Amino acid sequence: xxxxxxxxxxxxxxxxxxxxxxxxxxxxxxxxxxxxxxxxxxxxxxxxxxxxxxxxxxxxxxxxxxxxxxxxxxxxxxxxxxxxxxxxxxxxxxxxxxxxxxxxxxxxxxxxxxxxxxxxxxxxxxxxxxxxxxxxxxxxxxxxxxxxxxxxxxxxxxxxxxxxxxxxxxxxxxxxxxxxxxxxxxxxxxxxxxxxxxxxxxxxxxxxxxxxxxxxx
Amino acid sequence: xxxxxxxxxxxxxxxxxxxxxxxxxxxxxxxxxxxxxxxxxxxxxxxxxxxxxxxxxxxxxxxxxxxxxxxxxxxxxxxxxxxxxxxxxxxxxxxxxxxxxxxxxxxxxxxxxxxxxxxxxxxxxxxxxxxxxxxxxxxxxxxxxxxxxxxxxxxxxxxxxxxxxxxxxxxxxxxxxxxxxxxxxxxxxxxxxxxxxxxxxxxxxxxxxxxxxxxxxxxxxxxxxxxxxxxxxxxxxxxxxxxxxxxxxxxx
Numbered sequence: 001x002x003x004x005x006x007x008x009x010x011x012x013x014x015x016x017x018x019x020x021x022x023x024x025x026x027x028x029x030x031x032x033x034x035x036x037x038x039x040x041x042x043x044x045x046x047x048x049x050x051x052x053x054x055x056x057x058x059x060x061x062x063x064x065x066x067x068x069x070x071x072x073x074x075x076x077x078x079x080x081x082x083x084x085x086x087x088x089x090x091x092x093x094x095x096x097x098x099x100x101x102x103x104x105x106x107x108x109x110x111x112x113x114x115x116x117x118x119x120x121x122x123x124x125x126x127x128x129x130x131x132x133x134x135x136x137x138x139x140x141x142x143x144x145x146x147x148x149x150x151x152x153x154x155x156x157x158x159x160x161x162x163x164x165x166x167x168x169x170x171x172x173x174x175x176x177x178x179x180x181x182x183x184x185x186x187x188x189x190x191x192x193x194x195x196x197x198x199x200x201x202x203x204x205x206x207x208x209x210x211x212x213x214x215x216x217x
Numbered sequence: 218x219x220x221x222x223x224x225x226x227x228x229x230x231x232x233x234x235x236x237x238x239x240x241x242x243x244x245x246x247x248x249x250x251x252x253x254x255x256x257x258x259x260x261x262x263x264x265x266x267x268x269x270x271x272x273x274x275x276x277x278x279x280x281x282x283x284x285x286x287x288x289x290x291x292x293x294x295x296x297x298x299x300x301x302x303x304x305x306x307x308x309x310x311x312x313x314x315x316x317x318x319x320x321x322x323x324x325x326x327x328x329x330x331x332x333x334x335x336x337x338x339x340x341x342x343x344x345x346x347x348x349x350x351x352x353x354x355x356x357x358x359x360x361x362x363x364x365x366x367x368x369x370x371x372x373x374x375x376x377x378x379x380x381x382x383x384x385x386x387x388x389x390x391x392x393x394x395x396x397x398x399x400x401x402x403x404x405x406x407x408x409x410x411x412x413x414x415x416x417x418x419x420x421x422x423x424x425x426x427x428x429x430x431x432x433x434x435x436x437x438x439x440x441x442x443x444x445x446x447x448x449x450x451x452x453x454x455x456x457x458x459x460x461x462x463x464x465x466x467x468x469x
Contacts, residue, residue, distance in 0.1 A: 120316030120375075123267055124330035124382060125306045134329060139320050216364035217319045 004185060007177055011189050014170035019197075021087075021159045021169070025094040026152065032095055033102025038132070040107055051103065058100035064161050067093045071165055086165040098155060105147045109140035142212040149205040153198055170194070220245045220280055220417065221386065226265055227274030228258070228441075235261050236272075237441045243419070243434075245385070248412055250420045250428035253438035254464060259421045260390050262438070266419070267310045267388050268301060279304050280385075306334070309379030313391040315371045317363040323350070323374050324359040327381045335382070342381070349377040353407050369400030373407050386417040393424055425468050429453050437461045 040051040058066070071089040074082050084092065113136050121131040141148075163172035174190040177183075219242035228236035235258045243249050251259040264270040266277060268284075272293060276286040284304050285295045295301065317326050327346040331337045350356040353373035355366075363371050372392055379387060389408065393401040405427050411418065412431045422428050428435060428449070435452040437445045437460070445458040456462045 114314075116312060116314050116316040117318065119269055119312065120318065122269065123305065123308070123310040124378070125302060125334040126330070130333050134333065135318055139318075142320070215320050215362040 003181075003183065004189065007181075007186050008189060010177065011170060011173055011186060011193065014168055014173040015193060017162070017167055017169040018156075018159050021090060021094070021162065022156055024091055025098060025155060025159075028091075028095045029098035029102055029155075032099030033106050034137070036099055036103035037106035037110060040103060041110060055100045055103055058097050059104075063093070063097050063158060064164060066097060067161060067164060069093075086162070086167050090162045090165060090167065094155070094158070098151065101151055102148075105144050105151065106140065109144040110136060112143055113139055139217070145205060145209050145212065149202070152201055152205070156197055156201065157194065218281060219243060220247075221266065221419075222278045223262075223266060223275065224277070225275040226262065226272050226277070228261055228265065228270065229273050235441050236265070239275075239438070239441070239443055241419075241436070243417070245417050246415045247434065248416075248418045248420070248432050249434045249436060250422055250432040251436045251438055252422065252425065252428055252464075253444075257438045258441040259436075259438045263388050263390050263419060263421050267308060268305055269310075271295070279307065306382060307385045308388055309382060309384035309386070310388045311372070311375050311379055311390065311392050313394045315363070315368070315375045315395070317371055317375055317378070319363055322360050322362055323355060323366070326363065326374060327378050330378070331381055345381055346377075349380050350374075352380075352410065353377045354403075367400055368396045369403045372396065372404045376404075376407055376411075380411075386419070387411060389418065389420040389422070391421050391423065393422070423468075425453070425465070437464065439464065 036051050036055070039047050040055075042048060067090060070093045071084065071086060074084075074089075117135055117139070118131060121135045126135070160169060160171035162169050163175070166172070170190050170193055174186045177186040221241065221243045223239070223241040226236050226239045227234070239258070239262055241249065241262075251262065253259050261270055265272050266279075272285060274287050274291065274293060277284040282300065282304060283296055284301065285293060287293050296304070318329070321329060324346060327349065328339065328342045331342045331345070332339065346359075347356060350359055353376060355370060355373055355377070358366060358370065358374075363374065366374065376387075376392075392408065393404050396404065401424065405424060408418070408420065408427075409431055420428065420432070430449075432449055435447065435449050436443055437452060437456075437458070439460050445452065445456060445461045452461065453465065456465060
């Protein structure tokens with residue numbers, strides 16, 4: 001028990017890295033995903049192909065490889081012109097990666113809204129921007145909540161990949177405690193931290209689903 | 218000069234001609250019904266006026282303002298964005314599938330367009346919304362979401378929503394076709410009220426008795442062309458074209 005009380009604050013220290021990375025990435029990748037989805041659906045001929053290629057690249061390579069590339073390879077390839085500290089490299093990579101996944105989720109959501117909604121808005125004089133903002137995207141969010149919850153929980157766990165940049169998130173601190181003390185209790189503590197966090201997220205999404213269920217389609 | 222002037226409209230979908238040389242002139246206050254079998258192009262024709270389809274030939278002017286014209290070499294020219302938008306705001310359109318916004322209450326459905334598109338204040342819109350919802354008999358349902366209403370009620374909200382923009386002409390695209398038979402009456406009654414107010418209307422419909430009762434003029438379309446056109450009396454009691462005769466015999 002004394003041992004647990006001793007390691008919990010140390011592991012909780014890693015929570016700061018995990019939570020701040022999670023929050024920053026989540027807040028940036030949602031608008032990023034929406035913009036990508038709108039570009040992908042736009043009739044601009046070259047743009048949609050570029051977005052498609054970007055999504056392919058981001059989904060087709062491991063996230064860990066992307067992190068290593070951003071931090072180690074990019075400075076060498078650009079002769080030092082692009083050089084980021086570990087936290088920045090991690091945030092940039094995560095945002096690009098998650099925006100790509102969210103792009104596909106949002107695209108599916110937008111495409112599932114019936115054409116009549118666009119027509120109804122158009123004949124009332126709505127511009128494209130107004131239609132998207134007030135008619136299409138609010139309805140899309142209701143439809144994509146379940147996959148969005150999946151991605152959000154995935155993101156929480158994926159943040160542990162920053163250990164490859166020697167950032168002290170929950171998992172890296174836990175691992176070093178286990179190696180130092182030859183005691184696996186720290187793993188259990190880390191798991192509980194993740195589970196608590198996931199529990200909170202799940203409840204937030206349940207609440208949102210309930211809020212959105214005031215209307216049917 | 219006619220209020221709406223659609224001249225020699227041509228329209229193709231994937232090389233298939235859906236409208237061939239279709240013309241319509243109508244004056245303010247006139248009510249024109251377009252009837253005809255499914256796939257005859259009547260909805261497409263209406264949607265060309267409502268800017269939901271682009272035409273491949275012909276010309277459309279509304280109140281003397283050109284929406285689209287075709288030059289001698291066959292090139293179609295649409296007006297600039299602002300003109301198109303201004304013309305759109307002078308029309309109201311009602312769809313077969315209602316197209317209410319499901320995530321907004323009845324009242325929000327009515328208020329959102331005047332607020333966003335005309336930049337009106339809620340205090341100005343609310344009395345209009347109240348008057349229109351009372352007119353269609355649904356003020357009590359103002360805080361409900363559309364999915365809680367019957368099809369007939371949804372369509373009446375859709376009519377009120379279009380009227381809230383204060384249009385000069387109303388376009389109805391098969392407004393009762395998605396409704397159970399016992400619900401069509403309430404929607405037709407609402408449209409009839411508009412007719413009594415001398416609203417200019419084009420109604421694409423399968424409701425023959427209603428078309429006969431409410432219209433000044435009937436257009437019968439089949440295979441993308443106007444087969445016959447005339448007063449309700451003329452079309453329903455003494456049709457000239459064999460296509461019209463065959464169609465009406467089937468319908469009545």
